[in-house]
Amino acid sequence: MTRTDKNAQILILGGGVTGVIAARTLAEQGIDDYLIVEARPELGGRMMSHSFGRSNQTIEVGANWVQGTQTSNGPENPIWTLAKKHKVDTRFTGYDSMTTYDYTGKVDFLSLFKQSVGNYTSLIEGAGSRVPRQLVDTTSRTGYSLQGSKPKTPHELASEYCQFDWEYADSPEHTSWIASSWAHNFTFDPDAGGFSEDNYLSVDQRGFKTLIQQEAATFLQPSQILYNATVKEIAYSENGVEVTLVNGTVLTADYALYTFSLGVLQNDDVTFQPKLPEWKQEAIQSMTMATYTKIFLQFPKKFWFDTQFAVYADRIRGHYPVWQGLDLEDFFPDSGILFATVTGDYSVRVEALPDKQIQSEVMTVLRSMFPNITIPEPEAFFFKRWHADPLFRGSYSNWPASFFSEHHDNIRANVNERLWFAGEATSRKYFGFLHGAYFEGLDIATRIAKCIKGGGCVSLMHYEDVRNARPYRLD
Ligand SMILES: Cc1cc2nc3c(=O)[nH]c(=O)nc-3n(C[C@H](O)[C@H](O)[C@H](O)COP(=O)(O)OP(=O)(O)OC[C@H]3O[C@@H](n4cnc5c(N)ncnc54)[C@H](O)[C@@H]3O)c2cc1C
Ligand SMILES: *[C@@H]1O[C@H](CO)[C@@H](O)[C@H](O)[C@H]1NC(C)=O
Ligand SMILES: *[C@@H]1O[C@H](CO)[C@@H](O)[C@H](O)[C@H]1NC(C)=O
Ligand SMILES: *[C@@H]1O[C@H](CO)[C@@H](O)[C@H](O)[C@H]1NC(C)=O
Ligand SMILES: *[C@@H]1O[C@H](CO)[C@@H](O)[C@H](O)[C@H]1NC(C)=O
Ligand SMILES: *[C@@H]1O[C@H](CO)[C@@H](O)[C@H](O)[C@H]1NC(C)=O
Ligand SMILES: *[C@@H]1O[C@H](CO)[C@@H](O)[C@H](O)[C@H]1NC(C)=O
Numbered sequence: 001m002t003r004t005d006k007n008a009q010i011l012i013l014g015g016g017v018t019g020v021i022a023a024r025t026l027a028e029q030g031i032d033d034y035l036i037v038e039a040r041p042e043l044g045g046r047m048m049s050h051s052f053g054r055s056n057q058t059i060e061v062g063a064n065w066v067q068g069t070q071t072s073n074g075p076e077n078p079i080w081t082l083a084k085k086h087k088v089d090t091r092f093t094g095y096d097s098m099t100t101y102d103y104t105g106k107v108d109f110l111s112l113f114k115q116s117v118g119n120y121t122s123l124i125e126g127a128g129s130r131v132p133r134q135l136v137d138t139t140s141r142t143g144y145s146l147q148g149s150k151p152k153t154p155h156e157l158a159s160e161y162c163q164f165d166w167e168y169a170d171s172p173e174h175t176s177w178i179a180s181s182w183a184h185n186f187t188f189d190p191d192a193g194g195f196s197e198d199n200y201l202s203v204d205q206r207g208f209k210t211l212i213q214q215e216a217a218t219f220l221q222p223s224q225i226l227y228n229a230t231v232k233e234i235a236y237s238e239n240g241v242e243v244t245l246v247n248g249t250v251l252t253a254d255y256a257l258y259t260f261s262l263g264v265l266q267n268d269d270v271t272f273q274p275k276l277p278e279w280k281q282e283a284i285q286s287m288t289m290a291t292y293t294k295i296f297l298q299f300p301k302k303f304w305f306d307t308q309f310a311v312y313a314d315r316i317r318g319h320y321p322v323w324q325g326l327d328l329e330d331f332f333p334d335s336g337i338l339f340a341t342v343t344g345d346y347s348v349r350v351e352a353l354p355d356k357q358i359q360s361e362v363m364t365v366l367r368s369m370f371p372n373i374t375i376p377e378p379e380a381f382f383f384k385r386w387h388a389d390p391l392f393r394g395s396y397s398n399w400p401a402s403f404f405s406e407h408h409d410n411i412r413a414n415v416n417e418r419l420w421f422a423g424e425a426t427s428r429k430y431f432g433f434l435h436g437a438y439f440e441g442l443d444i445a446t447r448i449a450k451c452i453k454g455g456g457c458v459s460l461m462h463y464e465d466v467r468n469a470r471p472y473r474l475d
Contacts, residue, residue, distance in 0.1 A: 007251040009033040010448060011243055013231055014259035016045020017079075017434055018423045020216045021441030022257055022448075027219045029449040036220075037243065037251065039230040039391050042209070043216050046261075046392065047434070049207030053298035053380035057335050058205045059326075061294060061384040062395070063434050065202070066090060068187040068195030077187075077195040079211070079434045083202075086214040090200035091330050095162075097308035101369040102154060103315065109155040113311065116159035119149040127181030136469075139401045140164065143177035158313035161321045168432070169290035169343040170398045171318075179399035186429040195435075203331055226251075230391075234258070235273035236419045255418055255448055259441070262411075262425035263289035263393025276415060279464050283410035286403050287425060289394030290432075291347035291387040295320075295362055296339040298380040302327040303373050304338060304366075312369055318346040320365045336379070340365070347395075351385040358383070396432040397425035406463040413462035417451070420444050 010026065012019045015038035026034050036043075048062040066083055070076040083090060095117070100109045123140060126147045130137075144150070144160075151160045160172075167184075168175050185192035202208035229249070234256060235242040241256040264270060265284050276284070302325070304310070310323040322341040326332045340362055342350055350358055359381050367375055386395045399408075405428075412426040422444035423437060430436030451457035 006240070006253060008035040008253045009452065010035075010255045010257060011241065011251055011253040012036045012257050012259065013234070013243065014038060014045065014423075015040070015043040015225065015227075016259060016423075017047065017212050017437035018259040018441040019043075019045070019257075020212050020220075021438050022259065022422060022445035023224065024215065024219055025442050025445035026449055029446070029453070031449055031452060032224070034224060035251070035253070036225045037229045037231060037245075038225065038227055041227050043213050043225070044207075044209030046395070047207070047209035047212055048384070049209060050382065050384070052296055052382055053335075053337065055332075055335055057298075057326075057332055057337060058207050059296055059337070059339075059382075060202060060208050061382075062386075063208060064294075065093070066200045067433055068435070069198045069200065071190035071196045074190050075193065075195060077435050078438045080195070080200070082211045082215055083200070086211050088202055088206075088208065088211050089204040090202050093199050093201045093308050095309070099305040099307045099310045100155075100313070101310055102158075102313040103368045105369060105371045107155075107313075109159070109313065112155050113159045113162070116149075116151075116156070116163050119144065119147065119160070120163035122147040122149065123177070124181045124184050127178045130178060137176050137178045137401050140172035140175045140177045140180050142401075144172055154313040154315050154317075157317040158311050158321045161317060162311055165318065165343045166322055166341065168398050169292040169347075169395055170288060171344050174288060174290075174344065174398065174400055176399045176401045176403060179403070182429065183399070183431065187433060187435070201331075231260075231270050233271050233273055234419070236416050238416065238418070241418050255420065255451070257420045257422060257444060257448060259421075259423045261289065261392050261394065261423060262287055262397045263387075264391065265421075265425075267390075267393050269390045269393075279410050279462055279466075280413070280415060282466070283407040286400070286407050287411060288398040288400050288403075289425075290344055290396060290398040291351075292395040293342050293347040293350055293383055293386065294339045295342070295350075295358065295383040296337060296381070297359075297362065297378040299336045299338075299376065299378055301334075301336055302338075303370065303375060310369075312365060314365070318342060318344065320362060348387050350383070351387050355381065355383075399431060404466050406466045409460070410462050410466070413460040414447075414457075417457040417459055420448055 015036045046062040050061045052059045066080045068077045069080045151157045188197045230246045232246045233244040243251045320340045326337045414420045422440040427436030
């Protein structure tokens with residue numbers, strides 16, 4: 001590609017769900033002079049599959065579920081719409097299919113598990129009563145405690161983990177009480193405008209990403225994507241943007257839409273010239289980029305539970321607590337594949353250690369879950385290090401208790417009318433989810449199209465200073 005001068009009217013930085021839907025939105029508005037700049041050789045971003053083990057099974061190392069579908073004639077999750085349109089093969093999954101273990105083997109604590117579901121519901125409802133009274137936000141740990149839920153035993157803690165950390169990829173201590181309640185409601189609670197409480201897992205052997213790649217194929221020309229193009233610096237001014245790739249190539253345009261993850265934004269893999277304003281930097285560093293890690297194993301044959309899920313209560317909270325079996329009739333029969341999930345700080349720990357050590361820890365857990373079975377070493381072992389990957393630096397965003405709505409406005413706000421931001425993290429209602437990425441690509445691209453067609457931009461509101469409602473006192 002030998003583009004010189006202005007390479008395009010708009011550079012869309014990143015080819016994940018946000019970037020692809022932004023491109024589609026521009027195309028629908030009759031704007032075709034855009035270029036998607038993507039470091040990897042394919043579209044999809046955090047929709048990422050991997051060919052695993054003896055059967056070259058396509059497994060999902062990133063997003064795996066459509067979360068929330070539709071309830072009667074209510075709003076439909078647009079990811080569900082795309083999954084149906086492109087005939088992505090999915091399976092319903094549910095908590096009802098669950099086996100419980102601890103460090104002594106199989107132990108039935110399903111009644112505690114059910115209690116933790118009720119306690120999570122109380123947490124979600126309890127946050128709601130704080131909003132109209134304008135009560136200060138707290139952590140979800142504070143919320144749980146105020147609702148009377150103070151889990152102590154390994155079994156209670158593992159049950160709580162399944163309700164909370166497994167969804168937010170972070171602990172109740174690190175998460176806002178009010179924002180997690182909203183996040184839950186807007187996706188899963190039809191009474192609060194959400195889609196539905198159903199989760200559908202992709203088992204499609206083309207990869208879950210096929211949903212967005214096939215959608216891109218309906219409108220995108222090859223000349224509108226630059227693959228293998230890693231951005232290093234973004235210079236912006238009143239006149240436009242200049243994007244420098246790691247190989248030295250400079251791309252210029254009137255506008256840039258930044259869709260790299262919050263994790264990338266928080267680090268220095270991509271720099272800005274001039275530096276982003278203080279209000280923007282504070283907002284970026286105040287949200288959390290959490291990590292969700294799936295550790296896949298393949299064995300010669302299945303020796304484990306027949307349910308979809310298992311919870312393992314270790315003495316240490318978060319030590320390989322959730323297990324998913326894929327060797328099931330409707331999933332990947334005879335595959336010999338199962339995986340464990342860890343999140344948050346524990347993901348960072350796991351990523352820092354060599355594969356061999358994690359494999360040995362995971363095998364120790366499996367052997368304590370199945371004390372009477374001689375378990376061989378796995379034939380295949382794999383996990384992706386999302387936190388360490390400079391293209392992601394984590395899995396998805398999470399809203400901490402000290403993060404204000406104005407901070408979130410500032411993450412989303414454009415700078416200088418030339419530089420725009422969108423991604424799952426900029427979504428007020430659906431941060432963390434695929435549908436959050438979708439809605440943000442749609443909304444911000446619509447705004448950019450208005451800039452171009454209307455001959456002027458309407459900037460998003462930002463706050464120079466985010467202040468306490470009342471000053472902190474020393475007396
Ligand atoms: C392990 C995991 C599990 C998840 N599970 C679910 C789930 O089940 N359901 C759900 O709804 N959501 C889930 N999510 C969240 C979902 O994947 C994201 O919300 C969504 O994919 C984000 O899309 P995006 O376009 O905003 O960002 P991204 O997908 O990150 O797209 C940004 C793109 O920018 C590229 N890029 C980054 N840096 C550079 C650079 N310097 N130069 C050039 N290109 C660059 C990246 O390669 C990427 O393609 C999960 C995520 C992970 C990681
Ligand atoms: C991108 O790089 C990969 C190798 O990493 C190569 O196979 C592929 O052809 C490249 N794609 C383009 C469009 O240059
Ligand atoms: C798996 O992929 C490898 C490498 O592409 C190939 O040699 C092998 O035949 C494949 N196995 C199966 C079962 O498809
Ligand atoms: C979430 O929905 C529940 C149940 O409908 C409701 O009680 C609660 O107030 C909502 N949360 C918030 C923060 O509005
Ligand atoms: C649920 O909350 C109750 C108090 O409402 C508490 O006694 C119980 O231990 C909690 N259970 C779990 C599994 O967290
Ligand atoms: C730099 O990378 C881009 C994107 O892959 C490519 O189009 C361009 O030819 C490369 N330039 C050089 C000098 O290698
Ligand atoms: C496992 O072995 C122990 C000790 O031999 C025995 O008490 C227990 O019943 C066995 N459990 C199963 C599930 O077979």
